[in-house]
Amino acid sequence: MDVSTDFSVAIAGAGLSGLCLAQYLMRAGIDVHVYERDPGPFVRQQGYRIILDRYGLEALRESLPRPLYRLALTTGDEPGGHVRFTDSRLRNAFTITFKIEPHATRQVDRLTLRSILMSGLDGRIHYGRSAVAVDDGPDGPWLRFSDGGSVAASVVVGADGVRSALCRQLIPDAGPANTAMAGVYGRSPLWRDGESVIPEALRTSGVLAIADRPGRAFFFTSMRFGESPREAFARVTPGSYAPTGDDYVMWGMLLRQEEVPMGVHGNLLALRELAARLSADFHPLIRRLVDTAELDATVLNLFAAGRRPRRWAVPRATMMGDAVHVMPPFGAHGGNTALRDAALLGRRLVEARASGEPVEDAIARYQDEMVPYAFRAVDTAAGMMRRLTGDASAPRWVLTRVLPRLHRVTVPEA
Secondary structure: OOOOEEEEEEEEEOOOOHHHHHHHHHHHHHHEEEEEEOOOOOOOOOOOEEEEEEEHHHHHHHHHHHHHHHHHHHEEOOOOEEEEEEOOEEEEEEEEEEEOOOOOOOOHHHHHHHHHHHHHOOOEEEEEOEEEEEEOOEEEEEEHHHHHHEEEEEEEEEEEOOOOOOOOHHHHOOOOEEEEEEEEEEEEEEEOOOEOOOOHOOOEEEEEEEEEOOOOEEEEEOOOOOOOOOHHHHHHOOOOOOOOOEEEEEEEEEEEEOOOOOOOOOOOOHHHHHHHHHOOOOOOOHHHHHHHOHHHOOEEEEEOOOOOOOOOOOEEEEEEHHHHOOOOOOOOHHHEEEHHHHHOOOOOHHHHHHHHHHHOOOOOOOOHHHHHHHHHHHHHHHHHHHHHOOOOOHHHHHHHHHHHHOOOOOOOOO
C-alpha cells in the first residue's frame, strides 16, 4: 500500500491501543510511527489472558487486515461465561453467568494478540524512544524524547500506559488516583503429567476466592489456545515472532497496598514468596498454582483509577488507553476500552483527512465520545473492586460464611 506523508501520526507507546491505531492508520494509507520506551518488543511481561468483548472484537475487525483478524480468533478460545465467587476453601457463594452471544466474545492471550498487532509494522515501531513531552509548534506538534531527539507530526497520540509521561502535560488535571488495592499476578502451567490442574467443574469458570480478611482475595482462570500460535503464525505470517502457545492458568493474589513490603518491586522471587505467604490459608489448589508459577511471569500491579480530563492542553495531541483511563482489573474493561479508543480515533482521523475537517476538531470529537464510555468503565471497575474487597463486614460475612454453607463443595481438598 502507498503511504502518504502529507499527514503523519506519532504514537507514544507500543501497547495494545498504540499498535491497534497504527494498524488502522496503515490500512488507510496514513504515515504512522510508534515510539516505545522499552529497548525491544518482548523485554518485559505484557500481561496474560484478556477477554475481548464486542467492542474489542469490533475494534480489531475494523483495524486489522482480514488474515490477522482471523489469526487472533483462531489462536483464541471461547470464554467460559461464568465467574464463581467462593470462600477461601473454594466453596461456592454464587455464580454469575454471562449471556454469551455467538462470536461476540473471545478469550485471547495478550502476548499473542500484541504479536499479531505488530505484524506488518516493520520499520514503523521504534524501540528505546521514551517520550517525555509534546511541543506545540505553529506548524503542528513535536514529540520529544528523553535522549534529546524529537519528531514532527500532524498528530501526536499518548498511548504510553499508566505511568504516562505525556499525561502530566496533555491532561494536567487528570493524573490517575491511587487505590487501596494491589495484585501479585502469576502464570502457572495448566497441564501436569497430561492432566489439567484445574478440575473439570471449574473448566469454564473464572474463580474469585474471597478471604475472611478484608482486602484479601485470589483470582484464577485458565487460558486454552484454539490453534497453536506457532502453527497459526507460520501459516499466516511466516517468519514473524510467535509465542509458544502453552496452555496456562493466570492468577492474581489481591491484597492491600499497605501489605506490600518495601523492596519487592521487580524482585520476582520475593513477589512469589509474598503470594505464597498470603495464600497459605487458601485451598490447596490455590497454593499449588502459586508454587508452580513461572517465576519470570510474576508481576506486581498497584491498582489505580483514572480521573476525568477537564482540559486538553494541546489541540493536536490526545491520549488513549491506560494513559488516560487506567482502571482496576475488575470486569475485563481495560483492554477492550483501549482497543475501542484506537478504532474510534483512527476513524475520526481518517474521516478528517478525507473531508478536510480541521484535525483539531476531529480530535475534539474523539475526546468528547471517548470520555463518557471510558469513565463509565472506570467507575464500574472501581465500584466492583470496592464491593468485593471493602471493609463492609455484613456483605463479606454473607459471602464467606453464609452462602458457601448452602452449596456443595466444588473442589475437594484431597
